[in-house]
Every structure is written in structure tokens, then in C-alpha cells.
Amino acid sequence: MSVVGRPIARVEGRLKVTGAARYTADLPQDDGKDLVHAVAVCAAVAKGRITSIDARQARAAGGVLELITHHNAPRLRPVPAQEVLGPAHETLLVLQDDRVHYSGQPVAVVVADTLENATHAASLVRVEYAEERPVATLFEGIDDAFDSPRYAPPTTIGDVDRGLADAAVVIDRTYTTPAQHHHPMETMATTVRWTADEVTVHVSTQTISMVRDGLATTFGLRPEQVRVVSEFLGGGFGGKAAWCWPSVVTAMAARLTGRQVRLVTTRRQMFAATGQRPHSVQRVRLGARRDGVLTAIAQDCVGETSAFYDTPPFYIGAATPVPYGCPNIRTTQRFVKVNCQTPVPMRSPVEGVGLVSVESAMDELAAELGVDPLELRRRNYAERDPNSGLPWSSNGLLECYERGARRFGWPERNPEPRSMRDGRYLVGWGMATAIRHAGSDPTSALVRLGADGRAVVQIGSQDLGTGTFTIMTQVAADALGVPVEMMRAELGDTDLPTGGGSFGSHTAASVAAAARLAGEALRAKVIRIAVADEGSPLSGASPDDVLVDDGYLFVRGDRSRGERYAQILRRNRLQSATGDHTPPPREGATVARWAFGADFTEVKVDPELGTVRVTRHVKAIEAGRIINPRTARSQVIGGVVMGIGQALTEATEVDRRDARITNAGFWGYHVPVNADVPDIEAIFVERDDPHIPGSVKGLGEIATIGTAPAILNAVFHATGKRVRDLPITPDKLL
Amino acid sequence: MESSGRAAGGPSRRQVLGRGALIGAATVGAGLAPQAGAARAATAPPVREETLAAEPVEISLRVNGRERTLSVEPRTTLLDALRERLGLTGTKKGCDQGACGACTVLVDGRRVNSCLTLAVMQRDAEITTIEGLARGDELHPVQRAFLECDAFQCGYCTSGQIMSAVALIEEGHAGSPEEVREWMSGNICRCGAYPNIVAAVRQAAGGGAR
Numbered sequence: 008m009s010v011v012g013r014p015i016a017r018v019e020g021r022l023k024v025t026g027a028a029r030y031t032a033d034l035p036q037d038d039g040k041d042l043v044h045a046v047a048v049c050a051a052v053a054k055g056r057i058t059s060i061d062a063r064q065a066r067a068a069g070g071v072l073e074l075i076t077h078h079n080a081p082r083l084r085p086v087p088a089q090e091v092l093g094p095a096h097e098t099l100l101v102l103q104d105d106r107v108h109y110s111g112q113p114v115a116v117v118v119a120d121t122l123e124n125a126t127h128a129a130s131l132v133r134v135e136y137a138e139e140r141p142v143a144t145l146f147e148g149i150d151d152a153f154d155s156p157r158y159a160p161p162t163t164i165g166d167v168d169r170g171l172a173d174a175a176v177v178i179d180r181t182y183t184t185p186a187q188h189h190h191p192m193e194t195m196a197t198t199v200r201w202t203a204d205e206v207t208v209h210v211s212t213q214t215i216s217m218v219r220d221g222l223a224t225t226f227g228l229r230p231e232q233v234r235v236v237s238e239f240l241g242g243g244f245g246g247k248a249a250w251c252w253p254s255v256v257t258a259m260a261a262r263l264t265g266r267q268v269r270l271v272t273t274r275r276q277m278f279a280a281t282g283q284r285p286h287s288v289q290r291v292r293l294g295a296r297r298d299g300v301l302t303a304i305a306q307d308c309v310g311e312t313s314a315f316y317d318t319p320p321f322y323i324g325a326a327t328p329v330p331y332g333c334p335n336i337r338t339t340q341r342f343v344k345v346n347c348q349t350p351v352p353m354r355s356p357v358e359g360v361g362l363v364s365v366e367s368a369m370d371e372l373a374a375e376l377g378v379d380p381l382e383l384r385r386r387n388y389a390e391r392d393p394n395s396g397l398p399w400s401s402n403g404l405l406e407c408y409e410r411g412a413r414r415f416g417w418p419e420r421n422p423e424p425r426s427m428r429d430g431r432y433l434v435g436w437g438m439a440t441a442i443r444h445a446g447s448d449p450t451s452a453l454v455r456l457g458a459d460g461r462a463v464v465q466i467g468s469q470d471l472g473t474g475t476f477t478i479m480t481q482v483a484a485d486a487l488g489v490p491v492e493m494m495r496a497e498l499g500d501t502d503l504p505t506g507g508g509s510f511g512s513h514t515a516a517s518v519a520a521a522a523r524l525a526g527e528a529l530r531a532k533v534i535r536i537a538v539a540d541e542g543s544p545l546s547g548a549s550p551d552d553v554l555v556d557d558g559y560l561f562v563r564g565d566r567s568r569g570e571r572y573a574q575i576l577r578r579n580r581l582q583s584a585t586g587d588h589t590p591p592p593r594e595g596a597t598v599a600r601w602a603f604g605a606d607f608t609e610v611k612v613d614p615e616l617g618t619v620r621v622t623r624h625v626k627a628i629e630a631g632r633i634i635n636p637r638t639a640r641s642q643v644i645g646g647v648v649m650g651i652g653q654a655l656t657e658a659t660e661v662d663r664r665d666a667r668i669t670n671a672g673f674w675g676y677h678v679p680v681n682a683d684v685p686d687i688e689a690i691f692v693e694r695d696d697p698h699i700p701g702s703v704k705g706l707g708e709i710a711t712i713g714t715a716p717a718i719l720n721a722v723f724h725a726t727g728k729r730v731r732d733l734p735i736t737p738d739k740l741l
Numbered sequence: 742m743e744s745s746g747r748a749a750g751g752p753s754r755r756q757v758l759g760r761g762a763l764i765g766a767a768t769v770g771a772g773l774a775p776q777a778g779a780a781r782a783a784t785a786p787p788v789r790e791e792t793l794a795a796e797p798v799e800i801s802l803r804v805n806g807r808e809r810t811l812s813v814e815p816r817t818t819l820l821d822a823l824r825e826r827l828g829l830t831g832t833k834k835g836c837d838q839g840a841c842g843a844c845t846v847l848v849d850g851r852r853v854n855s856c857l858t859l860a861v862m863q864r865d866a867e868i869t870t871i872e873g874l875a876r877g878d879e880l881h882p883v884q885r886a887f888l889e890c891d892a893f894q895c896g897y898c899t900s901g902q903i904m905s906a907v908a909l910i911e912e913g914h915a916g917s918p919e920e921v922r923e924w925m926s927g928n929i930c931r932c933g934a935y936p937n938i939v940a941a942v943r944q945a946a947g948g949g950a951r
């Protein structure tokens with residue numbers, strides 16, 4: 008019986024509830040004797056030069072083995088942008104010169120025998136700076152905003168000026184979204200052992216192959232000399248997807264000391280170790296006829312980028328042309344250099360940020376026209392992808408609208424703002440559309456089968472916690488035709504067949520496709536062996552006539568003529584086969600592949616205090632076929648929770664004088680806690696998609712896209728007040 | 742989102758610091774503000790490094806029913822002692838600042854953020870970590886409920902969530918979903934498994950999944 012599509016429990020779940028799952032900072036267990044600890048000293052100014060580093064006290068402190076600064080650090084080579092995600096080139100040439108570009112940049116690394124000694128010695132390093140005036144925020148530098156035709160070329164469809172001129176109603180609004188941080192519960196951890204033959208790196212990363220290639224390039228090694236392992240990850244959300252300094256400095260420390268070195272960034276350092284979602288300003292203009300049909304969409308964004316790195320991180324308006332059928336669309340983006348770390352992806356860097364303004368503006372348009380917000384979206388449903396002009400590979404958006412609305416009770420909504428109450432609370436209902444590009448990466452899998460009938464599937468991918476271990480197991484078990492208990496998954500090691508990065512909602516699609524190909528190849532291989540094996544009841548049968556069920560191979564039409572995998576394997580050697588998934592090329596595509604969703608949310612606002620609580624949330628998603636409804640549901644719930652934080656509580660605050668982050672901890676950067684989160688319902692609208700292997704479109708990002716704008720719109724409905732500056736903290740409602 | 746030990750009322754790291762000022766200086770300097778330590782030299786507080794080097798002391802801790810002898814420095818937190826000295830890495834460090842609950846363990850049955858207490862303070866206490874919950878192969882009911890309700894994704898906060906849940910049920914705070922939400926709010930889950938965590942706690946407490 009097929010296990011794909013069934014809600015089986017996480018295969019690694021037992022390890023997690025017993026504390027036995029080993030995350031990077033939990034390793035090594037066996038020869039911990041050799042392990043020493045590194046602690047980074049981070050810049051206290053945001054711009055300037057280091058004039059002196061007094062390390063005498065630190066060096067004299069107990070247990071100190073090494074102290075690395077730009078004076079004695081190994082020289083690094085720049086890593087080209089195509090090798091890594093996020094900051095590349097000279098930006099990660101850490102500890103190479105005296106320049107400081109952002110507060111929190113590493114300026115020294117102390118290595119000592121114990122964590123306590125390293126931490127203490129780090130506190131004794133005295134650094135003096137010749138400070139320069141930093142650009143602290145986007146607004147400060149906005150007059151110098153620049154275009155990037157290479158990375159963020161404007162998109163132009165039709166004639167927007169004309170579309171606006173022809174419109175009966177024009178909405179022209181500006182929204183701002185703050186810098187936000189990923190904050191996986193596991194901070195960035197790295198352990199490196201550097202010997203003459205091999206560099207072994209245990210690291211919390213969403214892409215082991217990128218860390219291998221990046222370290223090899225920057226230290227002038229061959230990729231084969233570097234092995235990167237990341238078995239259990241304590242979340243990532245994009246923050247462990249990019250190339251970042253902790254792995255680089257840990258490798259330096261291991262090379263200089265000859266010891267196995269571990270560096271675990273502190274929570275505070277996480278505000279400047281793995282990048283952030285960039286602060287943005289988004290001006291949106293919507294033109295529409297009286298009946299709500301859009302005549303123009305124009306979006307002009309400005310986003311922050313770091314002061315020392317020209318490659319703009321993301322074109323946040325890149326997906327703006329996609330959700331609605333409109334003949335005239337234009338998006339532009341400019342960038343401002345700010346003394347901050349280079350921004351990196353955070354759970355949908357494009358749609359999750361750029362559609363906040365579009366979806367809020369749609370709500371404003373609906374209010375202006377007196378049209379129901381859901382109806383307005385239906386009227387603007389795009390029959391094909393407006394951006395590429397291509398037909399959809401599949402599109403369940405209308406069904407998401409319908410099923411989500413029904414489940415939520417949307418038709419009951421009184422359109423009048425401030426019209427719904429629950430005692431003293433103002434009640435608001437809001438909704439938004441979600442879209443997310445569906446893609447995958449080249450991925451290889453290996454499936455092996457032993458004489459005990461047990462099999463293993465191996466892919467050099469990663470499991471962020473989203474369920475990769477589990478879905479690999481399910482798909483490979485099905486493809487081979489064995490019970491799921493007989494299949495084991497291995498991932499997170501560059502010694503395994505190469506997988507892609509765990510980001511961009513690509514993992515499930517990539518891993519499932521490769522695991523299926525490998526499982527099917529192995530099944531075919533064993534069948535060929537069996538039919539040629541005189542000792543087998545299958546001997547002489549046509550391979551096409553051999554079926555497999557629950558590890559039992561038999562001839563079509565005669566279940567009694569067959570035997571188990573284990574029996575065949577006992578007479579033969581261990582068997583294995585590989586499968587290689589190659590994603591359909593983007594160039595010359597004949598269809599547009601997207602996942603779709605609709606968020607419906609209810610908020611209750613205290614009119615005296617301005618506090619907003621989300622009290623229920625329904626999210627309908629069409630992401631093709633769902634491999635495991637149980638892990639998928641958890642992923643969607645988690646995405647909605649992150650959207651609640653994005654809308655209501657999360658903002659990285661910077662002090663304007665010194666450009667230092669002022670709320671660098673969970674005490675000041677508020678991620679949602681249990682009491683902030685209501686019942687959340689996930690509805691899966693399933694679709695077969697002939698253009699996507701396994702019909703798997705990916706969930707990681709669509710899970711969170713749409714949630715924040717739905718909440719913004721619900722707050723307007725509750726209060727009559729339109730907040731256009733995220734997050735909606737109580738002060739903005741009073 | 743403060744500490745999950747709100748019901749605790751036991752000694753905090755700060756109180757201990759008051760009693761032992763010399764060790765205290767080391768802990769504050771080392772543990773809380775490594776970044777500030779590197780601040781502009783002119784404004785940095787004077788550090789009396791002579792007083793900071795505290796010699797390791799031999800202590801014994803009762804962890805999961807076993808007496809364990811180990812050598813720790815007076816400034817070593819219970820969390821680091823468990824993880825780095827005793828190899829009990831099931832207890833996690835999420836912030837080292839008492840703000841996330843990932844490090845929650847039971848000290849004499851009360852939930853405590855182990856990053857906020859020093860190992861030397863717990864010599865007479867009975868400490869339970871995630872590794873001490875199951876009896877052999879048989880999971881504790883809270884562990885089983887977390888598995889069955891899929892109350893986690895990455896699992897990094899899970900040890901702390903489970904330890905908190907065990908104590909919370911004992912405290913009698915699992916009476917309703919609302920109560921569980923409130924009393925579990927010292928344990929952050931960035932994967933956002935909260936609704937499933939509430940269901941798991943209710944199930945383990947015998948209150949039904951919802």
C-alpha cells in the first residue's frame with residue numbers, strides 16, 4: 008500500500024523527544040577531549056577602522072590557545088557569487104583588514120580550552136576604533152538610492168501610466184516593512200577539525216555543498232578535501248542558507264590551533280552573524296475600473312543592502328506581476344547602502360515581503376470601491392501568468408479562495424470597519440492571496456538494499472525540521488515497494504550523493520523526485536536479477552510483469568509465484584541504484600509553475616490598549632500533491648505563526664546614532680510565544696501537475712506568505728485605521 | 742516571554758551573584774556581554790582580572806537519579822555543566838539569557854532555566870533532564886504525546902518544551918487550552934508548533950487533545 012500521501016509520524020521523532028538527536032553543538036560525543044572552544048569578539052562600532060587591538064590581558068588569561076585578529080589571520084580568497092548564496096566576494100573576507108562595515112562584525116576570535124575561558128578572554132580584548140559616521144537606516148540613505156539593472160531590472164508589462172490614467176479609482180499608498188531576523192532556536196554552530204588530509208566541518212547549514220565549496224575556495228583547498236556534515240538542524244528559515252562568517256572563522260581557528268574547534272554564536276551575535284530580512288519601503292499604485300477590474304499595478308520598492316557590498320540581495324517586487332490578471336504592470340527596485348550586515352533570504356524574500364504592500368493595497372481598493380475583498384480578488388483572477396504570458400502548470404487558487412472562505416465563514420463578514428465586536432474588543436476579519444514560485448534543484452539519491460530486506464535512501468540534503476527525513480523515507484519506500492519501516496533515510500553529509508540547498512521551497516520537490524528515481528531504478532535492477540535467477544520463482548518472467556507489494560515481488564496475475572526482496576538479496580550481493588533529478592529548465596519553459604494560497608484571519612483589538620490578538624486563522628494552500636499531511640500541516644501552522652510575528656511583533660531596531668541593534672535578544676526582539684497563537688487550520692487543495700515531478704510544489708514559504716497582509720487587513724477592518732508600517736505595535740493604533 | 746520558571750521562586754543567578762561578588766563579576770563579564778566587552782575602550786568598565794580566575798571545584802550532582810562527580814568552575818552554568826561536562830546534550834542552549842526556555846530542566850521537580858543557574862548551586866538538588874524521562878524504551882506520557890501530536894518540527898526547543906510540560910501538568914496548569922498556552926509561554930518554538938504543543942500537553946494531562 009502506498010505510503011506517500013499518508014500522515015505517518017516523523018521518522019526521527021523519537022530521537023527528538025528523547026533528546027538523543029545530535030545537533031551541531033552537541034557533537035562530537037566520542038573524542039571530545041581534543042575539542043576546544045572559540046568565541047568571537049564583535050565590533051562595537053558600525054563604521055570605521057580598527058586602530059588598535061590590545062590582546063595582552065586576553066592572551067594571559069587562563070586556557071587561551073590562540074587569538075586571531077586581522078594581523079595574524081590566514082589570508083582568504085574571495086568566493087565568487089555563483090558559488091554561494093548571499094554575501095560573497097570580499098564581504099566574507101573576515102579578519103582580513105582593519106575596516107569595520109557594520110556593528111557586530113567579527114574583529115577577533117579567541118580560542119581556549121573551555122567555553123568559560125574563551126568567553127572570558129574574549130571579554131578582555133580591547134579594541135579601539137577610528138569611528139566614522141555610519142548610515143544607520145534606510146531612510147538616512149534614501150537620497151542616494153541606486154538602481155541595479157543587473158540584479159533588479161524593472162519589469163514592464165503594457166503601459167502603466169495609461170492604465171492609471173484610464174482607471175476610475177487609483178489607490179496610491181506607501182508601506183514600510185522592517186528588518187527582521189530569522190532566529191532559529193539553534194544558533195549558528197560550527198565545529199571544524201583541520202588535518203593535513205581533510206577538513207571536517209560540522210555546521211548548522213541549509214546547504215552543506217555550499218559550505219564545502221565556499222570553504223574550499225576561500226582557503227584554497229580542493230572541494231574533495233572538505234567534508235561538511237549537518238544531520239540535525241534546529242531550524243533555519245533562510246538564516247542558515249547563506250554563506251556566513253561563523254564557519255569561516257571557526258575553520259581559521261582549527262587550522263591555526265590544530266585542534267578541533269567549536270564556535271557557537273550567541274543569541275546576540277545572531278543579529279549580525281547570518282544576515283537579516285531587509286528593511287523596505289514599497290509604494291504601490293493600483294488602478295481599477297468601478298467594478299474592481301485592475302487596469303494598472305505599479306510597485307516601486309527601496310530596500311536596504313549592506314554598505315560594502317554592491318550585489319543587491321533580492322528584488323522584492325519580482326513576483327508582484329504574478330497574482331492578478333492585469334494588462335499594465337510595472338515594478339522597480341532601488342537600493343540603499345546601510346551599515347548593516349548584508350541582507351539574506353528570510354522565508355520568502357520576494358513574495359513574503361513584496362506582496363505585503365500589494366495585498367494591503369488590494370484591501371484598500373476593495374474598501375474604496377465597496378467591493379468585498381475576496382470578490383475583488385476573484386474578479387482579477389489571472390487565467391495565465393501575467394508575467395511570462397504562459398499558462399499555469401496547474402492552479403488551484405480559486406478553490407483555495409472558496410474552501411478557505413467557507414471554512415472561515417467569510418460570507419458572514421460585515422464589510423463596515425468597526426462593525427463587529429466581542430464585548431469590549433473590536434473584531435476584524437481580513438484575507439490575502441499567497442503565491443510562490445515552485446521549483447527544484449538538481450539532486451542525486453542513492454538507495455541501497457541489504458539481505459535483511461532493509462533499505463536506506465541517501466541524499467546530501469538537509470532537514471530543517473520540515474520533515475525531509477520523513478518524506479524521503481516515504482517516497483523511496485513506495486518507489487522500491489517496501490514497507491516504510493524497512494526504509495531508513497540518511498542526509499546531511501557531503502559524502503552522500505549531492506543534494507541542493509534546503510531553501511526556496513525546493514527541498515521536498517527535489518528530494519522526492521530523486522528518491523523516487525533511485526527507488527524505481529533499484530526495483531527494476533532487482534527484478535532483472537530475479538527473472539534471470541534460476542533459483543527464483545520469478546525466473547523467466549518478463550520484468551514488466553513483475554509487481555512489488557510490501558517487499559514481496561510476484562508475477563502479475565499469480566501472487567503465489569514470487570518471493571521477498573530479502574530472499575533475492577540473500578542469493579545475490581548488496582544492491583544499490585542511484586537516481587538523478589534534473590529540474591525542468593527555466594529558459595524556454597512552456598508553463599508557469601506556482602503554488603497558491605489564501606489566508607483568512609480574525610483579530611481582536613483592544614480599543615483602549617491598541618493590542619492586537621489573532622484569534623483564529625484559516626489557510627488554504629494548493630501546492631500540488633502533499634507527501635505527508637501531518638508534517639505538511641505542521642509546516643503550514645509554523646508559517647502562519649511566523650506571519651503573526653511579521654505582522655505584529657517583529658522588528659529589528661537600530662539606534663540612529665551608532666547604527667547598533669538595540670533589541671538584540673529574545674527579551675527585545677519578540678517572536679510569537681504560545682499565548683500569541685490561536686487555533687490555525689490548514690486546508691490542502693490538492694492538484695495533479697503533469698509538469699512537476701510528483702506534483703510537489705513545496706510548502707516552506709507559501710506557508711507564511713499571505714499571513715501578514717491578511718492580519719494587516721483584519722486590523723483595518725476591526726479598527727478603521729490603516730497601518731502601513733509593519734509591525735502593528737499598539738502605539739500605531741492609539 | 743520571560744523565563745519558564747515563573748512558578749519557581751528559587752534562587753536566581755542574580756541572587757547568587759550577590760552572595761559571591763568575585764565570581765559574579767566573572768559571570769557577568771563572560772556570560773552576558775561579550776560584545777560590550779569589546780566596546781570602546783574608554784567607556785568599558787574596569788575589569789579586575791585578578792579576581793576572575795576561579796579555580797575549578799569538584800562537585801557532585803544528582804542527575805536523573807544518578808550521582809555524578811564533575812569538575813566545574815564556579816561560573817559554570819548548570820546548562821554548560823550538563824552539556825559540556827556530563828555529555829547530556831539533550832538540554833539545549835537557545836539564548837543563554839533566560840529568555841527562551843530551550844534549557845529547561847527540573848530542579849527538585851520545579852522547572853528552571855538551566856542557563857540561569859550555576860552548577861555549584863545545585864549540589865543538593867535532584868535534577869531531571871530530558872534524558873531522564875523515559876523508562877528504558879518506554880517513553881514518558883508527555884514524550885509520547887509530543888510524538889503523536891507532531892508537537893515539533895526541528896526539535897531544538899522540544900526538550901525544554903517537554904520538561905516544562907511535565908512540570909506544568911504537575912503544577913495543575915493544564916486545565917484548559919488557554920491555561921496551557923499561558924503557562925507554556927516561557928518556551929519559545931520558532932518553528933511555531935504551538936497549537937500542537939497545546940494539544941500534546943492536554944492529551945498527556947488527560948484532558949483530551951483539545
Ligand code: FES
Pocket residue numbers: 833834835836837838839840841842843844845854855856857
Ligand atoms: S532560557 Fe536558557 S537558553 Fe534560553
Ligand code: FES
Pocket residue numbers: 192241242472892893894895896897898899929930931932933934
Ligand atoms: S520545534 Fe523547532 S523550535 Fe520548536
